Amino acid sequence: MRGRFSRSMITVAVAAAAVSAVLSVSITRTLGQAPAARPARVGGKPNFSGIWQANNEANWDLQAHAALPAAVTQPGIYPYDYARVPAAPVLALGAAGAVPGSLGVVQGDGQIPYKPEALLIKKQNAEHWIDRDPELKCYLPGIPRAMYMPYPFQITQGTDKIHIAYEFSNTARTIHLDKVAGPPDDTWMGHSVGRWDGDTLVVDVLICATHNLLKLFRFGWSPQRA
Amino acid sequence: MRGRFSRSLITVAVAAAAVSAVLSVSITRTSGQNPAASVKAASPASASALKTPWGEPDLQGIWTDESDTPLQRSPKYANQEFFTEAQRAELDKERAALLGRDRRVERGTELDVAGAYNAQFMSVKHTGARTSLIVDPPNGRIPPLTPEAQKIAAAEREFRLALLQSTETCKKKSIACTGGKYDPTPSPRRAELPPRYNTARMKRRDGPEDGALPDRCLTGGLPEFGGATGSFRRIVQTPGGIAMFYDVGQGQGWQRNIVMNGSPHLPASIRQWYGDSRGHWEGNVLVVDVTNFSPKTDYQGSRENLHLVERWTRTGPTSLEYAVTIEDPTVWTRPWTVKQEFTTQSEEQNRIYYEPRCIEGNYASPGLMRGQRMAEAAFSKGQGPDPAISDNATDFVGVEDDPLQ
Incomplete structure (x- = not known):
């Protein structure tokens, strides 16, 4: 099954002969050694290539929030909001299923300006998280979610394309720096077109999938924020 | 999470500087390649001087095999490596009759x-020009099984x-x-x-x-030689790194990263669906060594002991030669080698479906199980x-x- 557990940790007794085979490259570097130096600029632009990971709690909630005992909660013995307990299906995860508190990643007051009808849908989605969150089914996470899942992603910055490989579900996307025809159909990961604004890479992502919220995201990536 | 569906198409004006880039490749599509040209030995001397801005051979683009070639050679051709033009024309005629x-x-x-x-x-x-994708053994067939x-x-x-x-x-x-x-x-x-x-x-x-693995959206894998549903690979290069995205099967695309920093293969305890790819340059040829396959994969009977050595060579403005030596001493009595010639595809048309969303629509898998339970x-x-x-x-x-x- 695809997903972060697809790299199955099976101890296989593989004969040394089969592994080393006809490899003629001398293997002297050990794991954990620093990679070869990477140029800071490529083609006159900042080079984003490398392995990156969001260093925040956005994966659990973009907005500022207190710590919670679980992603889905139910009323405890008290009628207070702050005394809810893990919902039955996730109780066995214990603290491993808890939600860390965060000041959020939304600039300003940390809140997303939802319209009332959208806020209602958001609340319903949260209550039915186990049934509705595509992540649990190993579906493609979409943009921007893939950028802030708690796993590394790798950027390969080519001459006309930037390829991003995400750990979750072997997700990939291409940012087109050249002119291309639009996607022939709805997409989960969006259609990303990038352009340079000085040293900032601005990426417009067209997203049209019924399982994603309809949004046009504009991202500015600059070396300072990278 | 359901949202209202509506479509807004926004035309993005892309700066000319970003479009022209540094790559001066003329993308012309040719059909019916001359067999002599398509099998030219991929030596550093004959390869075009198509380099990335940082001086590596440029393998970037969308590549596919534009012709049909069987994996194994029909025994009637014995050790004949290429079709004659007459044979190709006759085969085209016979195969066109299959259409529809x-x-x-x-x-x-x-x-x-x-x-x-x-x-x-x-x-x-x-x-295609060749009688088989397999070029070694000389009879163009998979070696005997152990x-x-x-x-x-x-x-x-x-x-x-x-x-x-x-x-x-x-x-x-x-x-x-x-x-x-x-x-x-x-x-x-x-x-x-x-x-x-x-x-x-x-x-x-x-x-x-x-x-079957396809029923579970798990067919993508190596080696990838193409099939009835098409086989496209996009290569993106950066100094010290190469990424490849594959559009194969029916929405079963996948991607792999070629580790170019000289570090050794993953420990033997870590197995991966697409193996572990470690590459280096030998002159103008990208050599990629792939090991650490999962025992859940299967290529012609080979599973976790599969070992591939690939050779990628940019042979011209619109061509790329791919060769791979395949071995598994627990399955085949000797290694065997496949060669394929790829042709570049239009970047602007961008006909590579880079979103493998097989799982997202896989109602068949639960449906087949439920159907059996209901029948029982x-x-x-x-x-x-x-x-x-x-x-x-x-x-x-x-x-x-x-x-x-």
Whole structure:
């Protein structure tokens, strides 16, 4: 099954002969050694290539929030909001299923300006998280979610394309720096077109999938924020 | 999470500087390649001076094999490596007659209903220059199996035939039951596990792992030589790194990263669906060594011991040669080598479906299981036929003959 557990940790007794085979490259570097130096600029632009990971709690909630005992909660013995307990299906995860508190990643007051009808849908989605969150089914996470899942992603910055490989579900996307025809159909990961604004890479992502919220995201990536 | 669906198309004006970049490749599409040109030895001297801005051979682009070549050479060509022009023309004529042909097994039979795709659904590409993708051994065929691999293959076959023994397929002696027998009593082996982790179709659907890997959206893998549903790979290069995205199968694309920093392969305990790719340059050739395959993968019987050594060479403005030596000493008695010539595809048309969303639409897998459970429940109440008799695993067999095989 695809997903972060697809790299199955099976101890296989593989004969040394089969592994080393006809490899003629001398293997002297050990794991954990620093990679070869990477140029800071490529083609006159900042080079984003490398392995990156969001260093925040956005994966659990973009907005500022207190710590919670679980992603889905139910009323405890008290009628207070702050005394809810893990919902039955996730109780066995214990603290491993808890939600860390965060000041959020939304600039300003940390809140997303939802319209009332959208806020209602958001609340319903949260209550039915186990049934509705595509992540649990190993579906493609979409943009921007893939950028802030708690796993590394790798950027390969080519001459006309930037390829991003995400750990979750072997997700990939291409940012087109050249002119291309639009996607022939709805997409989960969006259609990303990038352009340079000085040293900032601005990426417009067209997203049209019924399982994603309809949004046009504009991202500015600059070396300072990278 | 459901949102209202509406479509807004926004035209983004892309700066000319970003578009022109540094790559001066003229993308012209040619058809019917001259065999001499397409098999030119990929030596550093003859390769075009197509380099990235940082001085590496430029392998970037969308690449595919624009012609059809069988993996193995038909024995009638013996050691003949290339078709003559006359042979190619004749094969094109024969194969064009396949287009749109609606050959099926006897209509209304169970096998007819179970059959999926015949020639009506398929495209036919021009016959390629080579008689086979395999260039070594010289006879263009996969080397013999080791005794161990033959035993495993026989055990797998026996198990699957046992599951079929009480079906119409075996009763009517369809070629799908070759080597098997008919017995109206379902085999007790139905309660057993297959000899190895299941990857192929079989007539049982008790759980998701009874499904074939394609049923579970798990077919993408290496080596990738293409198939009826197309095979596109996009290569993106950066100093010290290469990423490849594959558009294969039916929404079963995948990607891999070629580690170029000289670090060794992953520890033997870590197995991956697409193996672990470590690359380096030898002159103008990208050499990639792939190991650490998962025992859940299967390529022609080879699983976790599969080892590939690939050679990627940019041979011209629109061409790239791909060669791969395949070995598994537990399966084949010697290594074997495949060569393919790729042609660049239009970046602007961008006809590479870089979103493998097979799982997102996979209603078949749960549906097939539920269907079996419902049929069993109905039968146990005397309300339906015995599901052990119906064959819902065998696809069209012996219907179409591809002149290239």
